[in-house]
Amino acid sequence: MTDTARESRVLDAVVTLVDSLLDDFDVVDLLTELTERCAGLLDVAAAGLLLADPFEKLHLLAATSEKARDLELFQLQADEGPCVECYTSGRPVSVADLAAAASRWPRFVPSAVEAGFASVHAVPMRAAGSVLGALGLFGTHSGELNDADLLVGQSLAHIACVAILQEHAPIASAVVPRLRTALVARLVVEQAKGFVRERLDVSVEDAFALLRRYARSHDDHLTDVSRRLITEPDCRPAILAAMATMKAAPPA
């Protein structure tokens, strides 16, 4: 990619994401899009956002992939790996050659290598003087992130922080309840995926795609659709019927 073409794509991503921030947005949906943009811009195969809970334990908030194996890998990062190190230190962690780091992370490295990844990088999400979590980037070929890549990653991680903290000024006391709200949003979206998987007999990935398409086409929030599906049985028939129609007619 030429520098100019890439610059335009970075700007396009930033403008689109910031536009969403200025509008009424859904945190899980926006952050999923952010990880997708990230993967595209940084030439990595997968990206995942991990957010710390009140116990300083990392949880997966959004990811480019819904494949079980990749999810496992993202979640494994909650225990050990570049994201934990990045979160603990507050600094970017870049592992150009994953295979050579096997002794550093005895559980994470074999899983990542087996999943086909060769390099991993993590960028901290910072706000209000503390680290909120980390953005993990997985590449299928080895190599460092250069300074420009790092800057792109940092910028997108900043946008993620703003999205999570929403309109609240990032004073420390507002951060903890916000983080909790974002994590609960993700949890309800996961339940909705399972619900749709069962009812429409689709994979978890397809269930997520249907939920996102439904939310977009109805100008609704992914989290709100998920919550209605989970907590309001009366709303289910209409939502499921619309999704069944979408399932029959895949997006162009």
Add this chain to the structure above:
Amino acid sequence: MTIHDQLLAAVGGERRLEAADRLCRACVTLLEVDAAAISLVFDGANAATLGSSGSPARIYDELQFTLGEGPCLDSVALRAPVLVLDLADPYDTRWPAYGPAMLAHEIRGVYATPVLVAGEYVGALDLFCAEPGPLRTEQLAGAVAAAELAAIPVLDLMNADLQAAVSDPSSNAWAELNTLSRVEVSQATGMVMAQLGIDAAEALVRLRAHAYSTDRSAIDVARDILDRRLRLEDD
């Protein structure tokens, strides 16, 4: 030691209602408040006190259900923390009955943090202070940590079949909290809801009970449900 670890240490190996009481007493000591209670809300109104730091806290908690208004009910309805810095503030008229009742008990600051099970807002941890004013950052972080931990006594309460597992000293249900928030467990919870026509909290309780009774982790059980290798039976 983090506030989470200090709270856990204060709870010790206790479970169920005794754990809820100890959690409340630990809030009073560690967060420097005057009283604490954990209350559960069902269908927006019917409620029960799950735990309290002592009889004053129990009275403060029960008052809101007698009067039909208060921090716990608002916190669940709004799905957010409710922080009232001074009940004596003449411009704060949110609780025309509960406010004066609490002032009569010489309580001015009231802070409620929601308690969640399977993403459902099932109750709140209420902190009460004689002195008005905002909670400090550490107090707020402690309140959130205590509200997270309160999910375990709630889950224990929701399934009487877990008595045996709960009395097993080697089972560490507190460590379970992290696994219960895993992606697979939430997805499987959604599938069980759809299969059995039950709500999210009950589906999670069923999943957890199955894990206990088969001596497996909630994550393993969740994976089997997701891959359709396991279907929890209707009962």
